[in-house]
Amino acid sequence: MRTFFLLICILEIVSVANATSKKEEIHLVTFEAPPYLGEKLPEHGAGVYALREIIKKTNFTLKVTFVPPLRAKQIVNKDGYAGFFPVSLANLPSGFKMSRVFYRTPWMIAERKSSPILWEKTVDLIPYKIGNVAGYDLYKDQQELVNKKKLHVESASNDEANLLKLANKRVDLIFIEAAMFEFLMKTSPRLKPFQKDLQLNPRIVNLDEYGIAFKDNKQAQEQMAAFNKAITEEHFTRLISEYFKKHPALNP
Structure with missing residues (x-):
């Protein structure tokens, strides 16, 4: 009985640890722009690959939804989305803040x-x-x-x-x-x-100088702050080159 009780305690501790260690998801909207962005491209394209590798360094994971360009700024206003990319400061809509620039x-x-x-x-x-x-x-x-x-x-x-x-x-x-x-x-x-x-x-x-447009709310801004700490233009460019070495047929 005592052994069974100890086993239950251990399982509860493991369950709590897994729950607390599970990374929160950053859900972004984007559109087809091969070879950098593409739903059917390997790893969703060079840009998504680079962003996913960089976001791995934070307490978040990346999820990307592809929609036609005309719908990107419409669907992102729904609940569950943190923002969209790519965006330039000149075309940043109201209700959003732009991350650090990482691609020109x-x-x-x-x-x-x-x-x-x-x-x-x-x-x-x-x-x-x-x-x-x-x-x-x-x-x-x-x-x-x-x-x-x-x-x-x-x-x-x-x-x-x-x-x-x-x-x-x-x-x-x-x-x-x-x-x-x-x-x-x-x-x-x-x-x-x-x-x-x-x-x-x-x-x-x-x-053009591109970044990610994050919603101007507490949750999305916390995600943007973490992303801004992790991203550098040099690192992003290096990961783009790494992607094209893995997939040379896609190199423009």
Whole structure:
């Protein structure tokens, strides 16, 4: 009887220890942006891999839900989500705070080689028909011209569809992240016939600085504080390189 009682006590202690040691989950929303983010990519892409490895150093674990870009800022407002990524400070919605910046990438114009775009300022793009993925925020000067109905921007469901519209001359140029362009032109069977027809314009639209948008509430802000202590841009970049060494076919 005494042995049985001791066994029960030990089991209770182990149960309490397991409960207290169980890590809390950070549930984030994101969207398809291969090779960095992708529900069907190995380990959900280079970006998710890097973030998961970094969050392992905290008392949290990472859970990611993929949705179309247009829905990301809508679904994240539901209970159970801590925030969404990637986000830049210029496009941070109200009710959220941005983590430390951990990734920088050029936002570019893709064009047909036969019809290169000559431009210096956003107003120079007014004569052209522009493609942009639904849910991708425009920059302030671009949005102002759209609101004034001076800049003609058409939506596409994703970056591959946007590039196909460009290749088929349905738009004159598109906005796209540089690595995304290189990856899709290299790997997409639908874009293979156009590999020699499309290129990136040499002028950078903007150098984006990305982080995670955390909700402005106590729980999410505690998670952001832990994340900010663990993350460095150098570590994130090193993990991205590590991912592409593991999956060289995905390297843009």
